Amino acid sequence: MARILMVDDEPRVLDGVRRNLASHYTIETALSGADGIAILEHNRHSTDPFAVIVSDMMMPQMNGAQFLAKAHEITPDAVLMILSGQADLPSTIAAVNESSLFRFIAKPCSPHGLRSSIDDALRQYQLVHAERELLQKTLAGSVDVLAQLLSLGNPDAYSRTTRTSRITDTAARTLRLGHVWELRAAAKLSQIGLVAIPPDVVERVETGANPTPDETTMYATHPQVAHDLLIRIPRMERVARWISLQNSDGDHPAADDEEAQCIDVLAVATKFVAARQNAEEPTATARRLTGTCRHRPDVIQAVLHAATTVATTQGEIRELTVRDLRLGQVFQHDVLATTGTVLVRKGDTVTEAVKIRLTNFATSVGVNEPIRVTDPQ
Structure with missing residues (x-):
């Protein structure tokens, strides 16, 4: 059953909701906006997220509009609705107009009316979810095609891509990161810029076999080449930016802490793969990167665990x-x-x-x- 979060500062209202709707949905309740935020944070990475969040408008300390604004940051896919009486109608209308609220429900509301509104919200959730899933599958299919083309044109680069993908997947699970499909796409396409560089130049640079300054500079451009190719594809903007930062040393702009972790996972994973190609053991790579103080310790340890797991499985x-x-x-x-x-x-x-x-x-x-x-x- 769909998961619904109801937030209201009146216990009798929540008791009534549970009594009338528990047979139709999985209902969880909170008596305040702060309690609701705590529940959402606890479920942030759940495989069964909340589909609909319903909040009363007039609550002490944090009103419904304020709570739903924070809820949207934590669970952007959830459909948001607000309950309101006539006394607070003007502020509720403003909240609806200024935020991502799906519907305003007038109080008092009958069980049948509330259930009807929740069913409408669920249909909206399923529609948006289906569209996003279709888009992501389309993008994932395109990414796989590009990666396989790389395997035909540059087997060495594709080999690095394969190892990088396995390591980032395992590290992302360890760190419980979001942005999973974007991180997976970034890993699979991280080496696609190498198609523009002669293979013998790539080998000299990566093995340290006396490359010329021009060759070193040429090699350093491959993340930006990949960025410039991918930035033209809709919904791949973040993937392209992460790839362009794969050679960074931890100092990079990010929308939030989780995105910064994803960027660092990709950067550290590519360094592990390059080091392993030069016969450096993963533990030695971890010590070297830790000593630079330029990457997150938790990311280094997660990638070390991933690299070791991938090597021994x-x-x-x-x-x-x-x-x-x-x-x-x-x-x-x-x-x-x-x-x-x-x-x-x-x-x-x-x-x-x-x-x-x-x-x-x-x-x-x-x-x-x-x-x-x-x-x-």
């Missing part, structure tokens, strides 16, 4: 031909063409694009088989 190794590969399996070694060309890097995942690439090479040039993989965990 491994299922049974299978030896397969290209034809027998299945989506989601993880390569346990670099896959080479018979000419010596690296087609896929160790640690990458079998995707549609990767399988097509390997199939085409197996048909036209030849691929060294068997290929060692593990099944997805």
